[in-house]
Amino acid sequence: MVHTGGVAERTVGRELVAVHAQQQQFDETIARDQRIEPRDWMPDGYRSTLVRQIAQHAHSEIIGMQPEGEWITRAPSLRRKAILYAKVQDEAGHGLYLYSAAETLGADRADLTLRLIEGRQKYSSIFNYPTPTFADVGVIGWFVDGAAICNQVPLCRCSYGPYARAMVRICKEESFHQRQGYELLLTMMRGTEAQRRMVQGAVDRWWWPSLMMFGPPDGDSPNSVRSMAWKIKRHSNDELRQRFVDMTVPQAQRLGVTLPDPELRWNGERGRHDFGTPDWSELQRVISGDGPCNEERIARRRAAHQEGAWVREAATAYAAKQAARQGERQKQEVAA
Amino acid sequence: MSRTSSPDDDHVYLSLAEGHEDGDARWAFGTGFEDPLHGVSAALPPGIDGRALAAQCLALADDALVSAQRLGEWCTRAPELEIELALANIGLDLIGQARLLYSRTGQVDGTGRSEDAYAYFRDAAEFRNVRLAELPNGDFAFSITRLLALSAWRLALFERLAGAPDPVLSAIAAKGVKELAYHRQFAAEWAVRLGDGTDESHRRMQRALYHVAPYVPELFASLDDADHTRDGDGDAVSAIQDDVLAVLRQVTATAGLVLPPLDSPADAAGYGRAGHHTEHLSPLLAELQSVARAHPGAVW
Amino acid sequence: MTTNADTEARDAWPLFEVFVRGKRGLNHVHVGSLHAADERMALTNARDLYTRRNEGVSIWVVRSSHIHASTPSEKDPFFAPSGDKVYRHPTFYEIPDDVPHI
Numbered sequence: 042m043v044h045t046g047g048v049a050e051r052t053v054g055r056e057l058v059a060v061h062a063q064q065q066q067f068d069e070t071i072a073r074d075q076r077i078e079p080r081d082w083m084p085d086g087y088r089s090t091l092v093r094q095i096a097q098h099a100h101s102e103i104i105g106m107q108p109e110g111e112w113i114t115r116a117p118s119l120r121r122k123a124i125l126y127a128k129v130q131d132e133a134g135h136g137l138y139l140y141s142a143a144e145t146l147g148a149d150r151a152d153l154t155l156r157l158i159e160g161r162q163k164y165s166s167i168f169n170y171p172t173p174t175f176a177d178v179g180v181i182g183w184f185v186d187g188a189a190i191c192n193q194v195p196l197c198r199c200s201y202g203p204y205a206r207a208m209v210r211i212c213k214e215e216s217f218h219q220r221q222g223y224e225l226l227l228t229m230m231r232g233t234e235a236q237r238r239m240v241q242g243a244v245d246r247w248w249w250p251s252l253m254m255f256g257p258p259d260g261d262s263p264n265s266v267r268s269m270a271w272k273i274k275r276h277s278n279d280e281l282r283q284r285f286v287d288m289t290v291p292q293a294q295r296l297g298v299t300l301p302d303p304e305l306r307w308n309g310e311r312g313r314h315d316f317g318t319p320d321w322s323e324l325q326r327v328i329s330g331d332g333p334c335n336e337e338r339i340a341r342r343r344a345a346h347q348e349g350a351w352v353r354e355a356a357t358a359y360a361a362k363q364a365a366r367q368g369e370r371q372k373q374e375v376a377a
Numbered sequence: 378m379s380r381t382s383s384p385d386d387d388h389v390y391l392s393l394a395e396g397h398e399d400g401d402a403r404w405a406f407g408t409g410f411e412d413p414l415h416g417v418s419a420a421l422p423p424g425i426d427g428r429a430l431a432a433q434c435l436a437l438a439d440d441a442l443v444s445a446q447r448l449g450e451w452c453t454r455a456p457e458l459e460i461e462l463a464l465a466n467i468g469l470d471l472i473g474q475a476r477l478l479y480s481r482t483g484q485v486d487g488t489g490r491s492e493d494a495y496a497y498f499r500d501a502a503e504f505r506n507v508r509l510a511e512l513p514n515g516d517f518a519f520s521i522t523r524l525l526a527l528s529a530w531r532l533a534l535f536e537r538l539a540g541a542p543d544p545v546l547s548a549i550a551a552k553g554v555k556e557l558a559y560h561r562q563f564a565a566e567w568a569v570r571l572g573d574g575t576d577e578s579h580r581r582m583q584r585a586l587y588h589v590a591p592y593v594p595e596l597f598a599s600l601d602d603a604d605h606t607r608d609g610d611g612d613a614v615s616a617i618q619d620d621v622l623a624v625l626r627q628v629t630a631t632a633g634l635v636l637p638p639l640d641s642p643a644d645a646a647g648y649g650r651a652g653h654h655t656e657h658l659s660p661l662l663a664e665l666q667s668v669a670r671a672h673p674g675a676v677w
Numbered sequence: 678m679t680t681n682a683d684t685e686a687r688d689a690w691p692l693f694e695v696f697v698r699g700k701r702g703l704n705h706v707h708v709g710s711l712h713a714a715d716e717r718m719a720l721t722n723a724r725d726l727y728t729r730r731n732e733g734v735s736i737w738v739v740r741s742s743h744i745h746a747s748t749p750s751e752k753d754p755f756f757a758p759s760g761d762k763v764y765r766h767p768t769f770y771e772i773p774d775d776v777p778h779i
Contacts, residue, residue: 103458110452117669118493118677119442119479123472126449130465133458134726140458141710144692150712151689175668175677207709223779225677233675288778295777341453349456351581352517353688355574356714362573363715457690459711459718462725566717 071272076202079145087271090264091201092148093162094273099139100157100164104338106132108172109181117175124221125178131218135211142203158343166324167254169332170246176229176239177247182222184251184289190215191285192255195275204273223292230297237297244293245301252316253324255282261321286314413552414477417544421485430543431486432505435495436599436650437531438478439506442496443658444527445471446665447514456517463563467524470556477549484545497669501658507599507649509592511658518571518581522589525564525628526621530596532557533620537613565628572632582634590637596621599650693719694744696737697727705737713738 063082070077077083110129116122140150156162167185172178193215196208229236256262256278268274276284286305293300304317326332421427448468455461479492509527514520535557538550571578597618622639629636669677690712696705708727713719719738728736 106461107453113449113452114446114664115668116677117497117672117675119472119476119496121677122449123469123476126452126465126469126472129452130462130469130729133461133465134729137458137462137711137726138709144710150692203709220779228676231676233672235672236675291777292779345454345456348454349460349517350688351575351577352456352460352571353690353714355578356570356718357688357690358578359570359574360715360718457712459713459722459725462729463721466725466729563721566721570714570718 071200074198074272075200076205077200078202086267087273088146090268090271091204091273092143092146094268095139095143095146095204096148096153096156097163097165099136099143099153100162101168102132102136102139103157104164104168104342105185106136107338107341108168108170108334109178112172112175112178115175116178121225128182128218128221131214135214138207138210139204142201142207145203146201154346158339158346160330160339163328164338165254166327166332167250168338169327169335170250171334174239174243176226176236176243179222179225179229179240180243180247182218182220183226183292184247185254186215186219186222187289188251188254188281188285190219191281191288195281196273198272198275200272223296226296226298240296241298244298248301249319249323250327252282252285252319253321253327255279255285257321257324283313286316290314413548414545417548419484419545422542422544425543427485427487430546431482434478434482434485434546436505437534438475438482438495439504439649440510440527440531441471441475441478442665443504443506443510443661444524445469445475446661447510447512447520447523450514451520467560467563470553470560474549474553474556477545481543481545481549485543493669497666501654501662502652504654504658504662505650505652506654506658507592507595508655509589509596511649511655511661512588512592513657515585515588516581518578518585519588521564521567521571522582522585524560525568526589526593526596526625528557528560528564529621529624530617532561533617534600537617561624565624568628568634569632572629572634579633582632586629586634587637590639593621593625593639595648595650599648690714690718692741693723693738694741695719695723695727696739697723698735700734705735710741716740 060082064084067077067081067083067087070081077087106129109125109132113122113126113129116125140153143153144150153162157164167188172181190212193208193212197205197212199205199208226240229240256265259265259277259279262278265274265277269277290300290305290307302317304315306315308315327335330336421430445468448464448471451464452461455464475496476492479495482495483490483492507527509523512519512523532554535550535553539547539554541547541550568582572582573579597614600614600617625636625639669675691714692710693713693716694710695708697708698705711719711722711726713722716738720736723736723738
């Protein structure tokens with residue numbers, strides 16, 4: 042507290058005390074595992090980190106619609122067609138829940154969309170891989186949604202209220218996604234030789250990228266420390282990756298597929314599975330835009346947004362006209 | 378909701394159910410389904426011509442499937458994310474209707490075929506959908522205009538089929554009415570927004586109407602004695618036509634659009650109901666059926 | 678020259694907050710937000726986004742700009758899943774009991 046007198050210093054002094062008190066309240070809320078809500082004071086870094094994390098999560102859901110969405114028209118049974126269509130629709134919804142959460146922090150969805158299209162914000166690297174067969178749809182449900190669930194269930198307890206609540210809703214819907222993927226694979230593995238080969242082929246292609254979904258190893262993840270202190274990240278990358286492997290190995294055994302890692306084995310002492318090291322240079326390349334489908338994913342999103350501009354403008358123009366007409370009617374009613 | 382974080386959320390689904398103060402499991406997974414055919418006997422009532430009923434169900438199923446296929450093509454291409462959701466809802470409703478109708482067809486046409494047998498293993502000439510459904514999506518104005526015409530027509534038809542003598546078709550139609558009312562409302566609202574939006578959207582809507590109009594007479598010509606309840610056959614057909622035209626007139630008038638004449642005689646090329654299709658149906662079916670046909674006999 | 682930002686302003690849809698009453702006897706609960714050009718579209722969008730798994734009894738939408746707030750205390754929203762869209766429900770999939778963690 043500064044005691045040098047003068048109005049300016051006293052004002053600054055009061056503000057410093059206020060901020061200090063707010064920081065303390067923020068810290069205590071976090072420490073008690075309670076929620077920070079939109080109108081609470083929060084450090085700028087907390088807000089900006091959350092906006093970036095939530096936005097990237099939202100972008101991932103929207104971009105994630107593409108690798109599976111392209112199979113809706115070719116799904117080989119009406120039941121699978123309906124299931125896939127519902128799943129992809131859910132993903133659009135998840136993106137919307139998350140953009141909504143980001144907006145509670147003062148972000149603007151139109152701005153976030155621009156950042157995605159212009160490559161200034163990222164999305165999960167996993168969606169930069171192609172889906173050449175229908176089995177890929179099942180494997181994405183099993184691996185990618187499985188990994189997402191590992192990541193997201195802990196986030197249901199993250200410190201920021203709107204994000205935590207969005208995660209609760211998303212997780213409940215995502216459990217349907219993983220089960221439908223796994224059930225498709227079970228059906229295919231009990232089917233023809235060609236179907237079994239298709240499944241194994243998809244597993245071979247998606248295993249390592251799925252492990253990379255959890256991000257770089259903890260040692261290479263400098264932002265994680267701060268995010269964990271703020272409880273917007275509840276477990277480390279390596280912890281979640283380990284958890285995913287331990288969950289998935291028995292599921293693979295039950296399915297009758299081989300996971301493409303010769304180093305994968307149960308370690309009785311640790312009580313976990315040992316597994317090989319992902320090719321981190323591949324993750325780096327794919328994140329920086331050099332994956333198989335990066336161009337295509339962004340181009341599709343950009344095209345939809347740009348080609349849809351006239352529709353959005355029309356809706357805005359119509360709403361403005363309606364508002365003007367209503368204003369006129371009210372004026373006339375008053376005058377009459 | 379505060380609890381200490383458990384070090385190992387082993388069963389992720391159990392952990393989702395924890396921590397909700399109110400005991401009422403409003404997130405109860407998998408409870409409370411409503412099966413529209415629950416309690417409805419599948420037996421063909423006496424006096425109903427099974428083959429005619431089958432033909433009717435098949436045609437309505439084909440309409441729904443082909444429409445849903447076109448809607449599915451909008452996935453990841455819609456003008457706004459909220460519209461993605463809406464179009465997917467409509468597409469899912471139509472797939473649901475198609476499945477129920479194909480199943481009924483197999484039950485009453487004497488073959489016992491499955492829904493997938495009809496959807497994936499018939500060629501274009503065997504499909505009985507109206508041609509308006511198979512046209513390419515065009516721009517959003519075209520798709521909305523097409524949806525408006527088809528949903529208004531299908532709703533008017535299903536409202537009458539809810540009283541059909543076959544209890545299964547009647548139940549399917551009764552459920553479908555609620556869905557189709559939403560589809561028609563969605564299409565009508567967008568038609569007005571676009572018609573009365575900007576100069577560009579108005580221009581596109583007007584163009585869409587001119588492209589859709591030639592295919593509308595086929596919708597009415599596709600109605601025959603089997604498509605409505607037994608009483609007042611001719612009246613019901615013209616009642617459906619009147620309903621649809623009234624909707625189209627009201628929407629276009631509100632939107633400031635010109636409704637092109639819709640009373641032109643049927644296109645000499647024939648109708649979808651007779652298996653005469655545009656060149657667009659074959660590529661649509663080729664894509665729809667590609668994976669299923671590549672693995673004959675496979676279960677998915 | 679119109680920049681991307683100009684275009685965005687012309688087609689920007691305002692933000693609406695959504696409140697849903699899941700069944701009779703309950704209050705409306707805040708479930709999130711969405712963008713729409715007008716109130717009618719907001720209601721339709723809310724139905725699609727927040728009640729896909731069940732027909733909510735009642736939906737309210739309010740322009741976010743019309744809401745005046747103190748520090749709200751929010752109750753976590755829940756919503757019972759839908760009637761007949763059976764493929765949205767995990768128990769619909771017949772997965773053998775001995776598959777762990779699924």
